[in-house]
Amino acid sequence: MPKKVEFYYDFSSPYTYIASTRIEKVCEDNGAELEWKPFLLGGVFNETGVKPAVQIENKIAYLKKDLADTSRYYGVEFEFPEHFPLISVKPMRGAFAASERGLLLPYNRHLFRLYWTEGKDLSQDGILRAAVSEVGIDPDWFMARIVEQEIKDRLKDETSRAAARGAFGAPTIFVDDKMFWGNDRLDYLDKYLKGRL
Secondary structure: OOOEEEEEEOOOOHHHHHHHOOHHHHHHHOOOEEEEEEOOHHHHHHHHOOOOHHHOHHHHHHHHHHHHHHHHHHOOOOOOOOOOOOOOHHHHHHHHHHHHOOOHHHHHHHHHHHHHHHOOOOOOHHHHHHHHHHOOOOHHHHHHHOOOHHHHHHHHHHHHHHHHOOOOOOOEEEEOOEEEEOHHHHHHHHHHHOOOO
């Protein structure tokens, strides 16, 4: 039976964007099932007491340099957006809506790219409507769906569930009883799936 890899992600996280370009191959190479798990990074910070990088001057300065290095290292197109951090509530709710239409993967790929390579502010309704239309989702249906209480509750519950399992940042990956945090731990995940860690 293939192992299930749960990938907790938020479009607002730059390291999650880079990891999102790699996680599919890691799972494919190891015959693992990948499950995309939308959550709110800000909500996890609130629940766990973690201070965001933008509130630490030295850290945000290093973050920009490190992300430039990391994206070059992995050959991933990357441009630090003007609108950072992203208020990701609507696009993260939208992941559940996209899943209902069977379009979660193209939705994820497209929104990550729009924010982290083109700097599109996905919190803006007009930009979000155009983005979902480009992946084949009716924008009127989408915008109505993401304000329904059921969708709001699903995102809130998934966020709380992740924090309760030990998550404190993004990306957070669970497989079996193991947790891996960060883009740089995908190599550990790969070794674990191969039975070498």
